[in-house]
Amino acid sequence: MTVSVVLYTSDLxxxxxxxxxxxxxxxxxxxxxxxxxxxxxxxxFAVPNRRAFLADCLRDLDAGLRERGGRLVIRTxxxxxxxxxxxxxxGAGDVHMSGGVSAYAHAREERLRAELESQGxxxxxxxxxxxxxxxxxxxxxxxxxDHFAVFTPYFRRWxxxxxxxxxxxxxxxxxxxxxxxxxxxxxxxVSGVSPGLAKGGEKAGRALLTAWRRSGxxxxxxxxxxxxxxxxxxxxxxxxxxTVSPAELVGRARGAGGAGAEAFVRQVCWRDFHHxxxxxxxxxxxxxxxxxxxxxxxxxxxxxxxEAWREGRTGYPVVDAAMRQLRHEGWMHNRGRLLAASFLAxxxxxxxxxxxxxxxxxxxxxDIANNQLNWxxxxxxxxxxxxxxxxxPVRQGHRYDxxxxxxxxxxxxxxxxxxxxxxxxxxxxxxxRAALDYPAPLVGLADALDRFKQARGLL
Ligand code: FAD
Numbered sequence: 001m002t003v004s005v006v007l008y009t010s011d012l013x014x015x016x017x018x019x020x021x022x023x024x025x026x027x028x029x030x031x032x033x034x035x036x037x038x039x040x041x042x043x044x045f046a047v048p049n050r051r052a053f054l055a056d057c058l059r060d061l062d063a064g065l066r067e068r069g070g071r072l073v074i075r076t077x078x079x080x081x082x083x084x085x086x087x088x089x090x091g092a093g094d095v096h097m098s099g100g101v102s103a104y105a106h107a108r109e110e111r112l113r114a115e116l117e118s119q120g121x122x123x124x125x126x127x128x129x130x131x132x133x134x135x136x137x138x139x140x141x142x143x144x145x146d147h148f149a150v151f152t153p154y155f156r157r158w159x160x161x162x163x164x165x166x167x168x169x170x171x172x173x174x175x176x177x178x179x180x181x182x183x184x185x186x187x188x189x190v191s192g193v194s195p196g197l198a199k200g201g202e203k204a205g206r207a208l209l210t211a212w213r214r215s216g217x218x219x220x221x222x223x224x225x226x227x228x229x230x231x232x233x234x235x236x237x238x239x240x241x242x243t244v245s246p247a248e249l250v251g252r253a254r255g256a257g258g259a260g261a262e263a264f265v266r267q268v269c270w271r272d273f274h275h276x277x278x279x280x281x282x283x284x285x286x287x288x289x290x291x292x293x294x295x296x297x298x299x300x301x302x303x304x305x306x307e308a309w310r311e312g313r314t315g316y317p318v319v320d321a322a323m324r325q326l327r328h329e330g331w332m333h334n335r336g337r338l339l340a341a342s343f344l345a346x347x348x349x350x351x352x353x354x355x356x357x358x359x360x361x362x363x364x365x366x367d368i369a370n371n372q373l374n375w376x377x378x379x380x381x382x383x384x385x386x387x388x389x390x391x392x393p394v395r396q397g398h399r400y401d402x403x404x405x406x407x408x409x410x411x412x413x414x415x416x417x418x419x420x421x422x423x424x425x426x427x428x429x430x431x432x433r434a435a436l437d438y439p440a441p442l443v444g445l446a447d448a449l450d451r452f453k454q455a456r457g458l459l
Contacts, residue, residue, distance in 0.1 A: 002027040003090050003176055007083055007097040007112075008034045008072075009105070011129050011242035012057040013202045014064045014169035018126040019096035024170040031090055031179045032065055033083065034058055036076040039104070048192035049330035049364045053200035055185040057241050060201025062184055070173030074182035080111045087121055090176045094122050098129035098242075101275045102368045103282035131272045132246040133161045135279035147280035148273065149383055155269050166248040194330035197364060198237060205238035209249060217256055221263035225335050227318070228405035232334065233264070236365035239271065246271065274373040277383065285372045286353060288381040295455060296351035305348050305442055309340075310358055312411070315441035317423055318397035319343045321410035328410070330364040335400050338378060342391040345379040347448040349455060352379035380456075388456055390449055397423035413438040 004023035011017060012034075023030045040046050062072035075082040083095060095116055100109070113123045127134035138157040140148055148154035187193070198204075212233045223231035238244040250268055253261045278284055288294075299306060308314050312323035322336030332340070337359070344355040356375040360366040376382025380389075397420075401407060404422035408415045413436055414422050421427065425438055453459045 003029045003092040004094040005031045005033050005087050005092045011098045012061050013243050016166040016245035016248045021167045023096045029174045029176045031073055033073045035079045035082045037079050038077050047361050048190050049194055049197055052187040052190040052193045053364050055187045056200030059184055060203050068173045070175045073179045080115050084115050090178045096124045099125045099127050101135055101279040131275045132250045133158050133272050135276035147276050151273050154273050158269050163247045196329040202243040205243035209244055218260040220260040225400050227333055227335050227401040240365040240367050274369045278369040285368050289376050292381050297349050302350050309344050313439050315439040316393040317407040319393050321407045324410040326362050339396050341378040346390045346452050
């Protein structure tokens with residue numbers, strides 16, 4: 001009797017899952033295992049929104065495995081220790097898992113490999129599970145660089161890679177009796193969850209993908225920046241937890257064809273792009289990707305302003321709307337993320353790490369590669385080719401929320417102001433303005449721009 005362990009990490013699905021397919025093809029019995037990782041908890045990464053979404057994902061995965069005769073085995077503690085214990089207890093000779101990109105994922109893999117090998121067991125790491133194209137699979141030619149630092153050439157090469165056809169889930173699975181199931185976490189047991197948090201799990205992810213392909217994808221090129229229209233896929237938490245396969249998503253979008261699909265696939269490629277940057281430069285999670293000496297303001301110098309930003313009380317309606325959407329849903333529209341991040345890092349000149357941490361505390365899709373590198377991109381320390389661009393929240397509000405519906409949805413204090421005027425409440429005639437329970441702008445935009453330019457030596 002041969003036994004393999006499948007260690008689930010950020011790939012909580014049955015469809016298009018190379019480790020599960022390889023293990024079930026090679027062994028009589030399979031132990032699908034998830035370890036609630038104490039180190040992730042200790043690092044402060046297991047925040048309520050992601051814990052709740054994760055609980056949904058694990059329950060759904062367990063249900064899907066049970067439909068095939070299997071079940072999910074849950075352990076809590078140190079990943080390497082728990083995997084070794086389960087492998088020893090079930091007599092498994094092989095462990096399959098997906099490759100990750102962060103420094104933590106690399107260290108986990110190395111430790112696991114060493115500990116398994118010391119027991120005479122083998123670790124098999126499968127690529128292109130967490131991303132559509134594996135980090136490092138495409139590299140710049142000629143320069144000797146180990147990753148792409150610029151998106152467009154990466155996209156060109158990435159687009160030429162052949163993606164695997166989605167793998168069907170195994171029809172039947174047998175889990176050894178010796179593998180005790182353990183306790184599945186539940187969303188109900190998590191407090192502090194955003195009231196509008198989406199539902200997790202592969203079933204929900206696949207339903208969203210199908211509905212998106214049918215009715216959202218076609219118009220994506222025109223609508224993806226429309227804040228009030230809310231017309232993006234909202235697949236990011238499913239991509240983060242791996243309940244939707246990125247390779248399958250790209251394949252299905254390409255199959256639909258058209259300008260919408262093209263624009264969408266390009267956007268999904270940004271995800272792979274940031275993953276390959278982080279895989280090559282793991283320190284970019286907390287250090288500037290490009291060397292730049294910014295004398296950012298911190299909590300000591302700008303504590304009240306940072307708090308106003310976190311609370312959605314900056315006095316700039318579109319920034320505040322975005323920050324309140326984040327708190328309410330654990331998710332924010334991409335245009336909102338750009339605006340809110342630019343406002344903190346450039347208009348308030350606050351260290352991007354402070355903003356990135358707050359996003360990670362709330363985002364259900366909060367992801368080291370995508371969050372930290374997008375923050376760096378906006379702050380001008382990352383891969384952006386225009387590092388000194390500063391977004392004007394008033395102009396951006398008029399452009400991407402022309403009727404003001406997004407602001408009125410999230411900032412009830414301003415719900416009585418019609419049309420685009422909601423982006424400039426300070427322009428209202430005095431008795432009306434004074435009656436609003438809404439703050440004056442934290443900083444004048446001209447002053448903020450001067451401070452930024454001065455700090456960057458542009459004046
Ligand atoms: P869609 O527009 O439907 O796009 C489809 C998918 O493409 C997304 O689900 C996502 O996986 C990928 N994608 C789209 N835009 C980007 C991008 N700029 N960078 C990388 N991937 C992208 N995304 C995260 O998944 N996790 C994060 O923690 C995160 N933090 C961000 C922080 C900042 C400051 C900024 C500016 C962006 C951040 N993003 C992050 C990227 C992007 O905002 C979200 O992926 C997107 O808003 C998710 O919504 P959606 O699924 O409806 O996107």
